Amino acid sequence: MSEDRRLSMPTMVAFGFGNIAEGIKSTAYGTFLLFFYQQVLGLSGSLAGLALAISVLSDAISDPLVGQFSDRFQTKWGRRHPLIAGSAIPLAISFFFLFNPPTGLSQIQLFTWLACFAVFARISITFYDIPHLALGAEMAHDYEQRTTLFTISTLFRIASGALITFAAYELFFPTTEVFNPGILNPEGYFYLGLFCGLGMFIAMVVCVVGTWSEIPFLRTSSAPGADGLFGFFKEFASLFRSPSFRAIVIGLFFYLLFVNIERSLSAFISVHFWGLPTELISKMSLASLAGAMVAFPLVGLLTAIPFLNFNMVICGRLFFPGIFPENGSPLIPILVATNYFLVGVVGMFIISTLNSMFADIADEYEDITDRRREGSLFAARSFSGKAAGAIGIMLGGAALDLIQFPEKAEYGSVDPATVWQLGLIYAPIASLMVIVTVIFFFQYQITRPIHQQLVANIKARRAAHRAST
Secondary structure: OOOOOOOOHHHHHHHHHHOHHHHHHHHHHHHHHHHHHHHHOOOOHHHHHHHHHHHHHHHHHHHHHHHHHHHHOOOOOOOOHHHHHHHHHHHHHHHHHHOOOOOOOOHHHHHHHHHHHHHHHHHHHHHHHHHHHHHHHHHOOOHHHHHHHHHHHHHHHHHHHHHHHHHHHHHHOOOOOOOOOHHHOOHHHHHHHHHHHHHHHHHHHHHHHHHHHHHHHOOOOOOOOOOHHHHHHHHHHHHOOOHHHHHHHHHHHHHHHHHHHHHHHHHHHHHHHOOOOHHHHHHHHHHHHHHHHHHHHHOOOOOOOOOOOOOHHHHHHHHOOOOOOOOOOOHHHHHHHHHHHHHHHHHHHHHHHHHHHHHHHHHHHHHHHOOOOHHHHHHHHHHHHHHHHHHHHHHHHHHHHHOOOOOOOOOOOOOHHHHHHHHHHHHHHOOHHHHHHHHHHOOOOOOHHHHHHHHHHHHHHHHHHHHHO
16 A cells, blocks of 8 residues: 555545435435424424434444454455445335325324434434445545645535425426425425435445545554444543544534534424425525635635524524514525525534544544554444434424424414524524534644644654564
8 A cells, every 4th residue: 555645636526426315314304304304294393303313322232343343344345345235225225214104193203203313314314324434534645636636626516416306496386376385295205215214325326436446555453453333432532632633523513513403493494484385495505605716715714604593694684673674675585695605614614623633633643552443433422413413403393392392383383483493492502502612613733844844743653563473
């Protein structure tokens, strides 16, 4: 293996294309799942949140075990590729059934269906997500190329999330005389589940095929580590002695908690707070994609960006109603689109930079312990993200019950006081998470010069190992 090997652009694009699976999963799971079960199927928001909390418990077990297994798995096809390929079909099937429960189920039966298939889907995505992230850290060896690789990957993630939202509202949830808003149409969710399942399957296949040529050049673990679930948590706890690891794991959790509370309520906000038809809601996701495209060439130059309160417009409507335009004004779609644009810009910077940071910590960890543990490290990253996602949706569901948001609510049918409370939860309360995120992110300490020294230490140690054998 050459430490100075450079990745070709087709290989980096194929790796990034695989992240479409994560973009589809996160968007469909976060944006549509709670709305579907609470508004369309009539499941209590608290029960929906409890079902997703159960899935988090499964992550607490599956993520570390899959991370360890991925690090130790040895085949002639490498450690990561067989796991990514093997998870494609189970993920597609479980995701389809997540959005297609049988008709006529009781509250308990709906709760059980959601809990079971949420667990199946999340375990399936674990067998993809952790090996995929670890694969990127193994393929790209230097500071700059890692940033490029994970920036391309993040662009695919954001683009797929924006496009699946656009396609869902345009193709599956158009406004009709019977369903206004169209997102109340239960038939649309059959096609949403089918479309998402197929899209994730194709993305994962392209990733495996397009990065297959890199298998002979991938890094391997140079020393054994702790085994089993207890061993992982012991190893995981030791990582918290690193200020950089602690900063990005905890900071990432609070950032994604903020994102997922908003995402779980975004359909409610678009429909009931802003009064937008689904035909206009679909265009908002394209504004997010435009923001990501603008940020894409700048990530390598600006790896830190101030966190903005994306919800200044909502806060303005809440606290200064006489200044901001009323619903129905042509300015409303422009203001909402601007918000989505900023989300795309900042999301591109944060996610791509954080994934590169985790890869750098893998080098720091090898320098300290003489062990490669990308799988275990990215298991921590994966669990932090998925826990934040499920807890965000759980809190969103509980909030809907707290403010007694009605089921199957059509345009203009919700009490204005309830809509105001919805906006309060979505904007100023959720945005408090950003303050915590900033505090932790500023504690990250691995700069480019420090990383260059880490890489030099690793090369020297490996050269010494080879000379002694």
